[in-house]
Amino acid sequence: MPYIAVIGAGSWGTTLASLLSKKGFDVIIWAREKEVADAVNYKKENPVYLPEIKLPESLIATNDILEAIKKARFIVNAVPTQHIRVVFSALQNKLNSEHIVVSASKGIEKETLKTPSMILEEILNKKVYVLSGPTFALEVAQEKPTAVTISGIEKKERLLLQEIFSTPYFRVYEHDDPLGAEIGGAVKNVIAIAAGICDALELGNNARAALITRGLHEIMRLGKKMGANERTFSGLSGLGDLFLTCTSNLSRNYTVGYRLGKGESMEEISKSMRGVAEGVETSLSLMQLSKKLDIEMPITAEVYQVIYKGKSPKQAALDLMNRTLKPEFY
Known part of the structure; x- marks a missing residue:
C-alpha cells in the first residue's frame, strides 16, 4: 500500500x-x-x-x-x-x-x-x-x-x-482536461458569491436560475479562450460544482455573498470566517484575466465591484439586468 x-x-x-x-x-x-x-x-x-x-x-x-x-x-x-x-x-x-x-x-x-x-x-x-x-x-x-x-x-x-x-x-x-476542471472550480466560487447576494436580496428563484445559467456561460467563455474542452463544463467539475456551490449555505462563497447582500462589509465577514472563501480573491484574479484575454464576464465584474469597490449589491443586480441587449449564444 x-x-x-x-x-x-x-x-x-x-x-x-x-x-x-x-x-x-x-x-x-x-x-x-x-x-x-x-x-x-x-x-x-x-x-x-x-x-x-x-x-x-x-x-x-x-x-x-x-x-x-x-x-x-x-x-x-x-x-x-x-x-x-x-x-x-x-x-x-x-x-x-x-x-x-x-x-x-x-x-x-x-x-x-x-x-x-x-x-x-x-x-x-x-x-x-x-x-x-x-x-x-x-x-x-x-x-x-x-x-x-x-x-x-x-x-x-x-x-x-x-x-x-x-x-x-x-x-x-x-x-x-485538467485545465477545464480547474477553470470550472475557480469561476464557480465567484458565481456562488453572486448567488448568495441574489438570495439575500430576495430576487427569487427565476433570478437565481438565470444567474447560474449565465454564470456557466462565463465559465465556458473563459475556458474556451484558454484552450479547455467545452464538454468539460457540462460535467461534474463544471455544471455540477457550479450548481452545488450556488444553492447551499454550506458553501462559504455563497455565505459571503448572502452576508454582503444583507449589508455586511467584506471586512466584517472576513474577520468572522475561519475557512477560506476562495471566490473573494479569485474575483480579483478573474477580473485581471478577463481584461488580459479580452473576455466579457459581467457577473464576475459585478462581484468584484461589490467586494473591492464597495458597490451596492442592489445596484450591481440592477446593472446586470440593464446591460445592452444581446443574443443568448455568441
Whole structure:
C-alpha cells in the first residue's frame, strides 16, 4: 500500500486524508498550525476546520512538510490557492520521477493568474493531476454519496488515481482536461458569491436560475479562450460544482455573498470566517484575466465591484439586468 501525503489540513484536506486513511493507505497530513496537528494526532479530530468528525486512528499529522513527504509516493495538494506557492516552495527539487501529485484546490493565483496545477508544475517540475467536482467536505466526511472527477494527461495514472480515491460513497470519474476542471472550480466560487447576494436580496428563484445559467456561460467563455474542452463544463467539475456551490449555505462563497447582500462589509465577514472563501480573491484574479484575454464576464465584474469597490449589491443586480441587449449564444 503506497504512502500518501496530504498537504493542507483545512476541511477538504482533512476529509481527503480521512477517506484515504480509512481505505487502508498510510496517510500523513501536513498542517500549518501546531494545534491542528496535535488534535489530529492525540484526539483524532480537527476541531478547527472539521469539528465533530472522528478521524481514523491510523491518520497522523505533522507540521514538518519535509517529514510529510519522506515516504510518500502520492502527494495531494489541499492548500488554499493563494498560499500554494509559499507552501510548496519548500518541496522544490525534493521530488523524483516516481512521485505523483494531485491538486484538490480551486482558484486562480493573483498576479500570475495561474491555476493551482500550473503553480505546482512550475515549482515541482512535474505534471499534476486535478481532483475536482461538487463536494462539500462535511458531507464527504459524513460518507454521504458524492461524485467527482480526476483529470490529467496520462490515462494510466488517471486510472490508478481513480482506484485510489474511489470508495462506496465517493465515486470518481476520469477525463483528460485538467485545465477545464480547474477553470470550472475557480469561476464557480465567484458565481456562488453572486448567488448568495441574489438570495439575500430576495430576487427569487427565476433570478437565481438565470444567474447560474449565465454564470456557466462565463465559465465556458473563459475556458474556451484558454484552450479547455467545452464538454468539460457540462460535467461534474463544471455544471455540477457550479450548481452545488450556488444553492447551499454550506458553501462559504455563497455565505459571503448572502452576508454582503444583507449589508455586511467584506471586512466584517472576513474577520468572522475561519475557512477560506476562495471566490473573494479569485474575483480579483478573474477580473485581471478577463481584461488580459479580452473576455466579457459581467457577473464576475459585478462581484468584484461589490467586494473591492464597495458597490451596492442592489445596484450591481440592477446593472446586470440593464446591460445592452444581446443574443443568448455568441
